[in-house]
Each structure stands twice: as C-alpha cells, then as structure tokens.
Amino acid sequence: MAKEKTSKTNVQARAQEKAQAALCRFCGHKAEVVLRVPPDGRKHMVRLCCERAGVAV
Ligand SMILES: [Zn+2]
Numbered sequence: 001m002a003k004e005k006t007s008k009t010n011v012q013a014r015a016q017e018k019a020q021a022a023l024c025r026f027c028g029h030k031a032e033v034v035l036r037v038p039p040d041g042r043k044h045m046v047r048l049c050c051e052r053a054g055v056a057v
Contacts, residue, residue, distance in 0.1 A: 027053035 024031040024047060032048040 024049045026050050027055040029053050 022031045023029065026047065027050040029049040029052070032052075033045050034048055035043055036046045037043040
C-alpha cells in the first residue's frame with residue numbers, strides 16, 4: 001500500500017523508529033512505561049524497564 005520513496009512515509013517511519021528507540025533516562029534501557037491501576041484506584045505510571053533493570057526511582 002504505502003510506497004517507500006515518498007518523503008511523508010519516510011518521516012513517519014523515522015518518527016516511529018525514533019519513538020521505539022527512545023531510551024529511559026533512568027535506567028538507560030528501552031523505555032517501557034505502563035499505567036498501573038491497583039484495586040484502590042490510585043493509578044500511577046510504572047517503568048517496566050527500570051523494574052527489570054532493578055533501578056530504584
Ligand atoms: Zn527505565
């Protein structure tokens with residue numbers, strides 16, 4: 001469907017690549033942030049990358 005040589009497609013592809021390659025500034029690994037909602041309803045962001053890396057934030 002999408003042709004590769006169009007600049008628009010290129011920009012989108014590059015932006016996506018950049019977003020995927022974003023590194024966490026705390027642990028230095030690929031950033032993985034999820035929204036966790038415990039039973040008490042106080043949702044908060046959790047950095048899976050840091051949890052995995054064992055980095056205390
Ligand atoms: Zn991290």
